[in-house]
Amino acid sequence: MIEVQHLSKKYGPFTAVDDVSFRAESGEILGFLGPNGAGKTTTMRIITGYMPATQGKATVAGFDVFDQPLEAKRRTGYLPETPPLYPDMTVKEYLRFVAKIKGVRAKLDDRVNAVMKKTWVADVANRHCGRLSKGYKQRVGLAQALIHEPEVLVLDEPTAGLDPKQIIETRQLIRELAGSHTIVLSTHILPEVSQTCQKVVIINKGKIVATDTPDALTQRFHGTVMMFVQVDGPADDVLRTLHSIPGVVRASVKETRGNVTNFDIDTQPDVDLRREVAAAVVRGGWGLLELRPVRMSLEDIFLSLTTTETETEDLEAEKVVADA
Amino acid sequence: MRNVIAITQRELNAYFRSPIAYVMIGFFLILFGYFYSVPLYFFVQQSAQMGQNPGPMNMNQQLIGPTLMNTTVIMLFFFPLVTMRTYSEEKRSGTIELLLTSPIRDVEIILGKFIGALLLYIAMLALTLIHIGILFYFSDPEWKPIVTAYLGLILMAGCFLALGMFISSLTKNQIVAAMATFAVFLMLWVISWISSFTGPTTQAVLQYLSLTEHFDDFAKGIIDTKHVIYYLSFMALGLFLTAKSVDSERWRG
Known part of the structure; x- marks a missing residue:
């Protein structure tokens, strides 16, 4: 179990984390979501006892990370953003070393072998850490976090730098671990959250902007229903017509290609305007090429929560690039 | 204690x-060989002259003592290179996050690193016993002053290493760490130079501060608690400052 209460961290005048509170129950995977520089890493560093908080309290498995650091650390496995590997050690030596400083006393070799098997690094056991590919480094980092069978796992972007197959395997592994561990993982990849986590904490500029399950978040932001329409016709006229339909809150041009224009329509909640929209387009004598309701994805929620209007467009562009 | 050993092993592994x-041991031996041969030739020449004109000759005072004394200069140049990586490298590569989030105390990390570096130096010194052994084969010097001189060297090395580790803990940049350490070492080396121009009180203080002044008695075969305490307290201060620096780094983030 991890509990964070009113946590703040200030670097001089700069506030990296501002009054953050959340709770992850035993066996739960909590996704920590936010753009780069939102304070994810700082929060994780506080939970793992790497640095103290300016204010507030963090408890890991019932132990306060500040007052009982050794007890808390004994129960925490941590994968930092860059896997903390010693390039001059082989994977096996490295894991043996980590096991020792993490307090593993009995059956050290068995433990190392079991973890290497679990994280698929057994085939590079005798390679030097410095010579490993990014994917292997990441997995050795994960192995290192698991070595002392901690109750709590804190994973800072565990799938960063992995290839698609490894990403799927790693997510699978994380889900398997969830039963016996409490996991906090940070990411800025949204599908990762909906696929692996039971709870999402969205953080932006050091503040929590939303805490819920991925499904509930999607539900909650379904306040206005969105619709996507593709019409073959003059954009201005179509737009005017769309606006005139009762129940339409907002209609906007998304993209124009020759005669064909894509529109986004926000409608009032709980009304289905598909028929009205279709009828209006047909009445105008234009071609209705596509019409479908748009469910607000986690991605949209994330963007709407973490960006202001002016930034949205840039981020959309980035998103497209990232998706490609 | 187990944690200290684990860290020490890891440090030795790194070296x-x-x-x-x-590289370090190799060049150390080349330099030591030179530092050893020159007084040896001189000593041999002198003893040949003594054959015609007998006078007092003492291998310990005229050969071994000065040789080991000169060896301390090598520390001055080599140690910044040993200590510069102790913390700076961990900070740069991010492995410091592993150490600081493991259930071990800062003191254990610091001691482990310190002992690792000291063992490296002891390994270097151990090889010079060959040179001393040669002297024992052809002659019969006193062994006790040799033991005290080696003890003095190790104590002095401890001081330099503790101080160097502290400086390394202040920066991410290894070059900066090495330069700063070298400058501070050199300053402590020569701090007694100006003592002849100052009043008696300042003179005493400066001479007390100088790391090398305290070595003289060890080279002569004297173990004076005054010097032992000086070296031990110097070491303790260096390690204490390192601990404080690591801790304050945490707070500053």
């Missing part, structure tokens, strides 16, 4: 798995 230890 002996990379070229660091071998």
Whole structure:
């Protein structure tokens, strides 16, 4: 179990984390979501006892990370953003070393072998850490976090730098671990959250902007229903017509290609305007090429929560690039 | 204690798995060989002259003592290179996050690193026993002053290493760490130079501060608690400052 209460961290005048509170129950995977520089890493560093908080309290498995650091650390496995590997050690030596400083006393070799098997690094056991590919480094980092069978796992972007197959395997592994561990993982990849986590904490500029399950978040932001329409016709006229339909809150041009224009329509909640929209387009004598309701994805929620209007467009562009 | 041993092993691993230890020991031996041969030739020449004109000759005072004394200069140049990586490298590569989030105390990390570096130096010194052994084969010097001189060297090395580790803990940049350490070492080396121009009180203080002044008695075969306490307290201060620096780094983030 991890509990964070009113946590703040200030670097001089700069506030990296501002009054953050959340709770992850035993066996739960909590996704920590936010753009780069939102304070994810700082929060994780506080939970793992790497640095103290300016204010507030963090408890890991019932132990306060500040007052009982050794007890808390004994129960925490941590994968930092860059896997903390010693390039001059082989994977096996490295894991043996980590096991020792993490307090593993009995059956050290068995433990190392079991973890290497679990994280698929057994085939590079005798390679030097410095010579490993990014994917292997990441997995050795994960192995290192698991070595002392901690109750709590804190994973800072565990799938960063992995290839698609490894990403799927790693997510699978994380889900398997969830039963016996409490996991906090940070990411800025949204599908990762909906696929692996039971709870999402969205953080932006050091503040929590939303805490819920991925499904509930999607539900909650379904306040206005969105619709996507593709019409073959003059954009201005179509737009005017769309606006005139009762129940339409907002209609906007998304993209124009020759005669064909894509529109986004926000409608009032709980009304289905598909028929009205279709009828209006047909009445105008234009071609209705596509019409479908748009469910607000986690991605949209994330963007709407973490960006202001002016930034949205840039981020959309980035998103497209990232998706490609 | 187990944690200290684990860290020490890891440090030795870093020295002996990379070229660091071998390059350092190799060049140390070349320099030591030179520092040893020159007084030896001189000593041999002198003893040949003594054959015609007998006078007092003492191998310990005229050969071994000065040789080991000169050896301390090598520390001055080599140690910044040993200590510069102790913390700076961990900070740069991010492995410091592993150490600081493991259930071990800062003191254990610091002691482990310190003992690792000291063992590297002891390994270097151990090889010079060959040179001393040669003297024992052809002559019969006193062994006790040799033991005290080696003890003095190790104590002095401890001071330099503790101080160097502290400086390394202040920066991410290894070059900065090495430069600053070298400058501070050199300053402590020569701090007694100005003592002849100052009043008696200042003179006493400066001479007390100088790391090398305290070595003289060890080279003569004297173990004076005054010097032992000086070296031990110097070491303790260096390690204490390192601990404080690591801790304050945490707070500053």
